[in-house]
Amino acid sequence: MSANQTFVIVGGGLAGAKAAEALREEGFGGRVVLVGEEDVAPYERPPLSKDYLRGEAGRDAIWAQEEGWYDDHDVDLRTGTRAAELALGSSEVVLDGGGRIPFDRLLLATGSVAKRLPIPGADLDGVRLLRTVGDSDALREALQPGVRLVVIGAGWIGCEVAASAKQRGAEVTMVAPEDVPLERVLGPEVGAVYREVHASHGVELVLGTGVEAIEGDGRVTGVRTSRGRTLPADTVVVGVGAAPRLELAEAAGLDVKDGVLTDDRLRTSQPNVFAAGDIARAQHPLFGETVRVEHWGTALEQGPAAARNMLGRDIAYDRVPYFFSDQYEVGMEYAGHALSYDRVVFRGDPSTFEFMAFWMRGNRVAAGINVNVWDVNEQIQALVRSGATVDDEALSSDADLGSLVQ
Numbered sequence: 022m023s024a025n026q027t028f029v030i031v032g033g034g035l036a037g038a039k040a041a042e043a044l045r046e047e048g049f050g051g052r053v054v055l056v057g058e059e060d061v062a063p064y065e066r067p068p069l070s071k072d073y074l075r076g077e078a079g080r081d082a083i084w085a086q087e088e089g090w091y092d093d094h095d096v097d098l099r100t101g102t103r104a105a106e107l108a109l110g111s112s113e114v115v116l117d118g119g120g121r122i123p124f125d126r127l128l129l130a131t132g133s134v135a136k137r138l139p140i141p142g143a144d145l146d147g148v149r150l151l152r153t154v155g156d157s158d159a160l161r162e163a164l165q166p167g168v169r170l171v172v173i174g175a176g177w178i179g180c181e182v183a184a185s186a187k188q189r190g191a192e193v194t195m196v197a198p199e200d201v202p203l204e205r206v207l208g209p210e211v212g213a214v215y216r217e218v219h220a221s222h223g224v225e226l227v228l229g230t231g232v233e234a235i236e237g238d239g240r241v242t243g244v245r246t247s248r249g250r251t252l253p254a255d256t257v258v259v260g261v262g263a264a265p266r267l268e269l270a271e272a273a274g275l276d277v278k279d280g281v282l283t284d285d286r287l288r289t290s291q292p293n294v295f296a297a298g299d300i301a302r303a304q305h306p307l308f309g310e311t312v313r314v315e316h317w318g319t320a321l322e323q324g325p326a327a328a329r330n331m332l333g334r335d336i337a338y339d340r341v342p343y344f345f346s347d348q349y350e351v352g353m354e355y356a357g358h359a360l361s362y363d364r365v366v367f368r369g370d371p372s373t374f375e376f377m378a379f380w381m382r383g384n385r386v387a388a389g390i391n392v393n394v395w396d397v398n399e400q401i402q403a404l405v406r407s408g409a410t411v412d413d414e415a416l417s418s419d420a421d422l423g424s425l426v427q
């Protein structure tokens with residue numbers, strides 16, 4: 022690649038920062054511009070609902086790159102700068118305020134935004150979302166001992182915030198329409214384990230119940246459920262999922278369908294434009310369909326993979342989707358892609374919160390989880406990747422997982 026070329030990355034999150042790193046690691050000697058609308062350098066979001074939220078880790082623990090890295094690697098980091106438009110005809114990124122950056126290759130890594138609830142009271146003071154480091158700072162301030170927190174939503178953010186708030190001494194109620202936490206991703210069987218995890222730590226679970234309104238006069242005082250009950254609240258966290266930030270891609274006419282559609286090289290419908298991280302819905306060679314994964318591991322790996330393909334390396338992105346979560350003393354890792362499955366096979370006793378579980382499609386492992394069991398996730402990934410036929414008995418026994426991969 023010519024040293025006269027300019028590669029622009031729009032989106033200063035983990036995928037963007039890791040893409041810039043890979044460009045330099047691969048020896049790209051041209052100009053790299055990283056455009057991010059937040060006022061701070063790229064950072065990792067997982068701590069924002071965990072140790073950073075609890076005040077146990079500081080900002081120095083969250084940066085995607087060490088201090089000075091961007092200067093040292095001649096990466097033109099533009100924080101506080103929003104890309105307003107992609108002028109694909111002239112291959113330029115148009116910035117808020119009118120500046121234009123011409124590019125030879127463009128990476129879109131604009132991430133996600135936390136969804137809001139379209140109900141009365143959603144704008145009251147004390148009703149919070151959690152996406153940015155500023156959101157986490159403000160929430161930490163609010164989570165004082167004894168404060169009454171209602172978490173709306175029982176997904177990853179809701180569960181992790183509930184756990185961290187409990188650890189900070191708040192009184193926590195979680196309300197959600199699902200019957201068990203994390204039901205959408207983990208299903209009822211493993212979700213039931215997480216119901217016990219939270220119940221055993223004193224979270225009041227109001228499940229199978231929607232939310233009709235947030236009550237208060239200027240400031241929140243409670244959450245009214247669809248069953249007419251009011252849950253008293255000093256603070257409310259709305260954790261009802263995230264939506265990919267597709268506005269630039271859509272306006273530019275890129276192919277978009279719940280994500281920016283890419284091939285397995287992370288190339289969008291425009292040959293010199295790539296996408297990575299939360300916004301990318303990429304063709305996945307293992308699954309034969311497009312997959313969009315809103316998780317740390319994908320941002321970490323897809324940013325560099327896209328960067329290499331921007332340099333013409335022509336490598337398919339085929340990693341097994343992976344994510345992790347920490348709630349109280351219960352840590353887990355998940356690998357796979359199990360939107361549908363026939364049954365769940367457990368290894369170990371879930372009531373001890375130390376077990377593995379496998380989501381089966383026929384005799385194949387579609388996904389697996391390890392909860393407080395460590396150094397096995399790579400073997401689970403290998404099982405998923407191999408498509409090996411495995412019988413339930415072997416999976417639930419203590420047979421070495423590696424020996425089940427054919």
Ligand SMILES: Cc1cc2nc3c(=O)[nH]c(=O)nc-3n(C[C@H](O)[C@H](O)[C@H](O)COP(=O)(O)OP(=O)(O)OC[C@H]3O[C@@H](n4cnc5c(N)ncnc54)[C@H](O)[C@@H]3O)c2cc1C
Pocket residue numbers: 031032033034035036037056057058059065066067068069070102103104105130131132133151152153178266269297298299300314315316317318320343344345346347
């Ligand atoms: C609180 C929290 C906890 C999480 N915990 C976990 C976890 O435990 N495990 C896990 O696997 N995943 C976790 N995740 C998910 C993980 O953090 C995301 O998948 C990851 O951040 C995605 O990285 P990204 O670079 O694609 O997008 P983002 O991190 O969203 O970064 C995108 C950036 O682009 C910027 N941007 C958007 N539009 C523009 C524009 N037009 N111009 C300039 N800049 C723009 C945004 O402001 C943002 O800074 C968590 C997420 C949150 C919010």
